[in-house]
Every structure is written in C-alpha cells, then in structure tokens.
Amino acid sequence: MNLHLSVxxxxxxxxxxLMAISILAVFRARCRSWRARVTVTALCGAVIFIxxxxxxxxxxxxGVVGGASVTLMLLLVCVLIHQICGTRILPGADRSSILCALxxxxxxxxxxxxxxxxxxxxRLGYQPTGLLLVLMLLALWAWVSKRTVAALVVIIAVAAxxxxxxxxxxxxxxxxxxxxxxxxxGWVLSGxxxxxxxxxxxxxxxxxxxxxxx
Amino acid sequence: xxxxxxxxxRRKIATAVFPLLVVxxxxxxxxxxxxxxxxxxFALPGRLSAxxxxxxxxxxxxxxxxxxxxxxxxxxxxxVEMGDGNLFAVWYGGGREGxxxxxxxxxxxxxxxxxxxSPCLLADTVQTEADLQRYVRKLxxxxxFKDSHGALWLFYVSVSLGGxxxxxxxxxxxxxxxxxxxxxxxxxxxxxFNMGTLVRGAPFLYTDGSIGLPVYHELFxxxxxxxxxxxxxxxLDASPITRDRVLLQPSIVPLDTTRAVAFMRNxxxxxxxxxxxxxxxxxxxxxxxERMSLPNPDSAVAGLRARDGTVWLVFNNMDIDxxxxxxxxxxxxxxxxxxxxxxxxxxxxxxxxTHGFSYPYLIQARDGVFHLLYxxxxxxxxxxxxxxxxxxxxx
Numbered sequence: 001m002n003l004h005l006s007v008x009x010x011x012x013x014x015x016x017x018l019m020a021i022s023i024l025a026v027f028r029a030r031c032r033s034w035r036a037r038v039t040v041t042a043l044c045g046a047v048i049f050i051x052x053x054x055x056x057x058x059x060x061x062x063g064v065v066g067g068a069s070v071t072l073m074l075l076l077v078c079v080l081i082h083q084i085c086g087t088r089i090l091p092g093a094d095r096s097s098i099l100c101a102l103x104x105x106x107x108x109x110x111x112x113x114x115x116x117x118x119x120x121x122x123r124l125g126y127q128p129t130g131l132l133l134v135l136m137l138l139a140l141w142a143w144v145s146k147r148t149v150a151a152l153v154v155i156i157a158v159a160a161x162x163x164x165x166x167x168x169x170x171x172x173x174x175x176x177x178x179x180x181x182x183x184x185x186g187w188v189l190s191g192x193x194x195x196x197x198x199x200x201x202x203x204x205x206x207x208x209x210x211x212x213x214x
Numbered sequence: 215x216x217x218x219x220x221x222x223x224r225r226k227i228a229t230a231v232f233p234l235l236v237v238x239x240x241x242x243x244x245x246x247x248x249x250x251x252x253x254x255x256f257a258l259p260g261r262l263s264a265x266x267x268x269x270x271x272x273x274x275x276x277x278x279x280x281x282x283x284x285x286x287x288x289x290x291x292x293x294v295e296m297g298d299g300n301l302f303a304v305w306y307g308g309g310r311e312g313x314x315x316x317x318x319x320x321x322x323x324x325x326x327x328x329x330x331x332s333p334c335l336l337a338d339t340v341q342t343e344a345d346l347q348r349y350v351r352k353l354x355x356x357x358x359f360k361d362s363h364g365a366l367w368l369f370y371v372s373v374s375l376g377g378x379x380x381x382x383x384x385x386x387x388x389x390x391x392x393x394x395x396x397x398x399x400x401x402x403x404x405x406x407f408n409m410g411t412l413v414r415g416a417p418f419l420y421t422d423g424s425i426g427l428p429v430y431h432e433l434f435x436x437x438x439x440x441x442x443x444x445x446x447x448x449x450l451d452a453s454p455i456t457r458d459r460v461l462l463q464p465s466i467v468p469l470d471t472t473r474a475v476a477f478m479r480n481x482x483x484x485x486x487x488x489x490x491x492x493x494x495x496x497x498x499x500x501x502x503x504e505r506m507s508l509p510n511p512d513s514a515v516a517g518l519r520a521r522d523g524t525v526w527l528v529f530n531n532m533d534i535d536x537x538x539x540x541x542x543x544x545x546x547x548x549x550x551x552x553x554x555x556x557x558x559x560x561x562x563x564x565x566x567x568t569h570g571f572s573y574p575y576l577i578q579a580r581d582g583v584f585h586l587l588y589x590x591x592x593x594x595x596x597x598x599x600x601x602x603x604x605x606x607x608x609x
Contacts, residue, residue: 059343062349066408127252127451128247129248132247136244139236148232151232155236167399169448170402176405
C-alpha cells in the first residue's frame with residue numbers, strides 16, 4: 001500500500017467520523033430512516049474535502065489536533081455504525097475496558113509528556129518491546145475474559161503501528177490521544193457521578209421509607 | 215445435532231485463530247524491536263592535520279549576509295558546510311517574530327570569493343501547509359544539517375494554534391546542495407496534539423548514520439530533549455536531557471564517542487547562569503543540570519568542540535540584556551571557562567531599544583576555520599570567520 005495514501009486516509013478519517021457523529025446526534029429526530037442517516041454521513045464525507053482558503057476542511061482539524069489514534073477511530077466507527085444501523089458492535093464490557101484503559105493511560109502519559117514528572121513514559125513507545133509485551137498480555141486477557149472486540153482494538157492498533165499507518169513512529173500515538181483520553185475521563189467521571197447520585201437517591205428513598213413505616 | 219457440531223467446530227476454529235492472530239500481529243514488531251541495534255556512539259569529525267587550520271594565517275573577518283531590505287526582521291540563523299566547502303545558511307525573516315509573513319530564507323557563502331549569494335525563499339506557510347495538508351499559522355526556528363551521505367536536512371518549526379508552545383517540528387531534505395527540496399514532513403515528538411516541540415541547537419551524527427537532533431519543549435514547562443532521527447526521517451528514540459521546567463535550547467557538544475555536554479539556555483528566575491548537563495553513554499541518559507560560571511540573560515548559546523579538543527561557547531556575557539556576545543574557552547570539557555573575546559558589544563541608552571546580538575551558531579569547517587552566524591539587532595545576520603591561529607593569539 002502506498003504509505004502516503006494510507007497516512008492521508010487515516011488523517012481524514014477522524015474529522016469525518018467526528019463530524020458525522022456530531023451531525024447525526026444533533027439531527028437525530030429528523031434522520032429517522034437509515035437512508036437519511038447514510039445520506040448525512042456521505043455528505044459529511046464530502047464536506048471535509050471542501051477547500052476553504054485553499055485548504056480542505058479536514059486540514060484545519062489536522063492542523064489543530066495533529067492526528068487521532070487508531071483506538072479513537074475504531075471507537076468512533078463503532079459509534080457511527082450504532083447511530084446509522086442501531087447495531088451495537090462494542091459490547092458494554094468491552095467499552096468499559098477500553099475506556100478505563102484509556103483513562104489510566106492518560107493519567108500516566110500526559111503529566112509525563114508535560115515534563116511534570118521525572119520519568120518519560122512517552123519514550124517507551126519508540127522502542128516498544130516492553131510495551132508490546134504488556135499489550136499482548138492485555139489482548140490475551142481481554143480475549144480470555146470474552147472481551148473480543150476490546151482485544152481486536154488492541155491488535156488493530158498494534159498492526160497499524162507495525163505498518164506505520166499514522167505519521168508517528170511512537171506506539172503510544174496509535175493507542176491513545178488527548179481526545180480519546182478526554183472521552184475516557186468524561187466517561188469515568190460521569191460514571192462516578194451517576195454512582196454517587198444513585199447511592200444518594202437510594203439512601204433518600206430508604207430514609208423516606210423508614211419515615212413512612214416507623 | 216448437525217448444527218450443534220457445526221457450532222462446536224466454529225468455536226474451536228475461533229479458539230485456535232485468535233492466539234494465532236495475536237502471535238501474527240505482535241511477533242513482527244517484537245522481533246524488529248529486539249533485533250534493532252541502535253548505536254549510541256557519536257560520529258566525530260576527524261582531527262586536523264598539521265597542514266590544516268593551525269598552520270593557516272591568523273585572520274578575523276566580519277561580513278553581513280545580504281538580507282537587508284528583504285524582510286524587516288530576521289532571526290535564528292543556522293549554518294552548515296557543504297561538500298564543496300561552501301557554507302549554506304538558513305534563517306527566518308518577516309515583519310516580526312511570530313508574524314504570519316515569516317518565511318525561511320537560504321543563502322550560500324562562496325569560500326573562494328567570500329561573498330554571500332542573494333537570499334532566496336526556502337519555505338513559507340503556504341508551501342508548508344500544502345505539503346502537510348494541514349493548517350499552518352506561522353513558521354519559526356530552523357536548523358540545517360548535512361548527513362553522512364551529503365544530503366542537506368532542514369528542520370524547522372511551524373505553529374498551527376497558539377504561540378510557540380503550539381509548535382511542531384518539520385523537515386525537508388535536499389540531495390543537491392539546497393537547489394531542490396523534498397516535500398515537508400512532520401516529526402511527531404509529543405503525544406499532546408504533537409505540540410510544544412522546537413529546534414535550535416546544531417544536530418550531529420551518530421556512527422550508524424542517524425541524526426541527533428537537540429529539541430526543547432515549551433508546552434506547560436520548558437525542557438530539553440535529544441531526538442534520534444533515522445536516515446529515512448523516522449524518530450528512533452528520544453531521551454530527555456532535563457525535566458527542570460526552565461531549561462531550553464540545548465546545544466549538544468560531543469566530546470568523544472560516548473561523552474557529550476549539553477549547554478542550555480536558562481529561563482528561570484534572577485541571577486541566571488548557563489546550565490550544563492553531561493552524558494557518558496552517547497546521550498541515552500543525562501546528568502542533572504549544573505550551573506556554570508557564565509551568565510545567561512535567557513538567551514541561546516552555541517557550543518562547539520574544536521578538532522584540537524578545545525570546547526568553545528558563544529554566549530551573551532550579561533545578566534539581563536543581549537548586548538554583549540562573547541566567546542569562552544574550556545580546556546577540560548566544560549568544567550572551567552575563560553572568556554577570551556567579545557564579538558559584539560554595545561552600551562544601549564535607556565531610551566533606545568536594541569535587540570542586541572543573539573542566537574549564535576558556531577561551526578568549524580573542514581579547513582579548520584571557524585564560522586559564526588548570529589542575529590544582529592534582529593535586522594541582519596552577521597557572519598564572523600576566524601582561524602585557529604587567531605584563536606591561539608587570544609590564549
């Protein structure tokens with residue numbers, strides 16, 4: 001495969017997926033048929049190539065964001081397919097595992113990349129023998145615990161790294177990125193908040209019940 | 215019954231296929247990683263013969279690169295000796311630092327005539343944007359380098375969002391001495407939107423032909439790093455020089471095949487000194503930075519190990535301003551220093567705002583002659599050349 005072509009396809013994939021998902025989410029009520037949703041998705045695919053000041057729309061996204069990880073793109077593909085067909089490709093357990101792993105990776109990786117801690121975690125991604133072994137164990141664990149899609153996400157990210165489908169030569173950039181991390185942190189935080197609210201709600205109901213039946 | 219056995223067979227196939235898939239995907243990069251032998255040995259220029267350099271007559275010349283009138287402001291020159299002994303210089307110029315009209319310019323110094331050619335455009339935002347297919351707002355620091363095959367490399371900074379902390383490093387390669395350049399490609403050196411990395415110090419070679427590129431990060435905190443760039447432009451490794459948050463623009467000087475010293479600009483609080491970190495394993499790990507005796511008014515320094523083993527440092531010999539650009543010498547690999555010469559010195563009045571003399575870039579050519587380029591009042595690029603014999607007179 002032509003390396004430049006593959007890099008370009010991967011580069012436009014993230015802005016396309018993000019735009020399609022956002023527009024479908026906003027116009028969910030109006031796009032009731034799957035045909036309408038496919039049409040909107042195809043339009044988004046065309047819009048990202050429209051030149052603005054000589055540069056396609058996706059070029060502005062790439063300028064600001066740099067590039068998206070393979071993991072984020074696979075997650076976005078799952079979301080888009082769910083939005084179009086209603087098919088849930090990513091089971092709940094797999095999604096939880098991936099997002100928890102992303103949240104944890106972000107907690108370790110980004111403070112290190114900002115120079116806030118003395119250890120350089122990002123460096124492990126250039127000569128990633130150790131990181132690959134850890135990922136292999138994680139993929140096997142995910143498969144054994146019946147999280148097949150999560151295992152496949154790891155495998156596809158590693159395969160993409162081996163083929164250098166992104167601009168980066170660092171394995172971390174195939175596994176995670178700041179957008180995926182924000183997503184994961186948001187998911188973890190909303191889960192925690194929901195848990196706290198549920199517990200408080202149950203406690204209130206229990207109190208009310210005890211007041212009713214003294 | 216038949217359907218049940220079919221399901222069982224399918225499950226068995228899946229059970230067998232998945233581990234095979236894992237092995238098939240993970241083994242090639244694991245094997246490549248284990249079999250790759252990254253050399254951490256510096257390639258040093260050969261020692262000067264008695265006929266070269268030291269025997270040349272003592273001379274000291276100052277000229278300006280003909281850049282006046284082309285752009286209002288110029289900054290950050292870089293220099294490399296080409297195969298024919300001519301010098302190739304690159305710098306950025308525009309309305310002011312950080313303006314959207316800033317572009318990179320190149321000029322060649324003919325060693326026979328001693329004249330710089332008229333500058334020509336090397337890279338700008340439009341070309342960089344077209345090559346990278348992404349939005350580019352402004353350009354910044356650039357360094358030039360000649361690899362082991364004689365190809366010229368240009369590493370330069372571009373920004374898409376925000377100030378210098380939003381920078382990324384790009385590169386272009388020329389196989390014909392700067393006449394034609396490849397498309398711009400990007401180096402990915404940070405996981406945070408690939409932001410915050412800049413270049414300034416002179417790159418150098420490793421014995422395996424890869425390039426040691428000193429970079430520094432400015433996103434959230436300032437720290438220096440050594441990035442290993444392969445001959446195909448891939449990033450092979452990166453080792454942080456310091457994580458001290460105020461040290462930037464490392465100038466790395468290999469002393470022998472495994473030892474090197476990195477001199478760094480200090481952007482910390484008052485009473486700043488040039489900071490120095492050392493490595494004994496080819497740049498894989500670096501010592502904690504130490505304060506040197508030389509002052510540093512938050513400005514770039516340029517270090518060089520001459521072929522006779524002396525280490526030279528061009529720096530601003532002032533506590534606050536950049537109005538004095540001096541040369542210091544160390545005979546013990548950076549341990550002790552003696553200031554031997556002032557290239558440019560100016561006492562500015564309080565009303566007059568000067569931009570001083572900054573961003574020095576020092577090389578020693580194959581004939582032993584030293585060449586120094588630096589920003590002169592942000593208006594011109596000054597070229598100072600001097601021989602080893604002239605330096606001996608200072609000692």
